[in-house]
Amino acid sequence: MSALPHDLYCDEIIGRTDALRAAINGADLGATVPTCPDWTLRDLAVHVGGAHRWVSEIVRTRATEAVPFERAGESGPEGDDPAVFGAWLADGAAETAGLLRAAGPGQKVWTWGWEHSTGFWARRMAHETIVHQADAALTTGAGYEVAPELAADTIDEWLEIVAFARSSGFDEDAGLTGAGRSIHLHATDVPDAEWLIELGADGFSWRRAHEKATVSLRGPLTDVMLVFNRRLATDSGRVEVLGDSELLDLWLERATFG
Secondary structure, three states: OOOOOHHHHHHHHHHHHHHHHHHHOOOOOOOEEOOEEEEEHHHHHHHHHHHHHHHHHHHHHOOOOOOOHHHHOOOOOOOOOHHHHHHHHHHHHHHHHHHHHHHOOOOOOOOOOOOOOHHHHHHHHHHHHHHHHHHHHHHHOOOOOOOHHHHHHHHHHHHHHHHHHHHOOOOOOOOOOOOOEEEEEEEOOOOOOEEEEEEEOOEEEEEOOOOOOOEEEEEOHHHHHHHHOOOOOOOOOOOEEEEOHHHHHHHHHHOOOO
């Protein structure tokens, strides 16, 4: 089940899209996104707007089987006019949030994940937009802030995604095993925002906890979240790594989906 209210996720889809639009307004849309080096800013924005429209299609049709991403039929507006592009992003976010809000969190629909509901998509699209807004901000130098409960839930959801990917066979050879090894995430500015990831012979488990670990990642919650989502380097000076840094590097390299 989602950790935060459904309406909050819907609000976040719109709010984060507005922040992404502000970050790219006036920027060179051909600029490379350093955190996604295969993408330009335009590619990033089209991906976000396309994802929103894809989920809109799933929710609108109450799809019970996989919907090809391409069915959204979106490649973004022609040209790079900031006003046109911004309006296209805003329209997609508003439509997605509106459909999700109207459906509520309990409507059964197809998802690729462990929970087949509109609630899954509200949470997924909120965090998709939160992380990609960071990509835009880090590219253009725009400011970036996330409410603590959302930053923490972004970490929770990513751990759930990685665990699901491994259990479903997407990442069987990720190498995230090894009894006796563990990773501790410790936010220094938010009480109780800590996670313990324990690797075992057959995979890993995680829980919210403060315990000694093989390696610890410490820093402000937003920065810990960005490092954990591979949006901020461990040597950025904004976080601290204590212990076996190679284990953390291994996790960041191999904890993926697909």
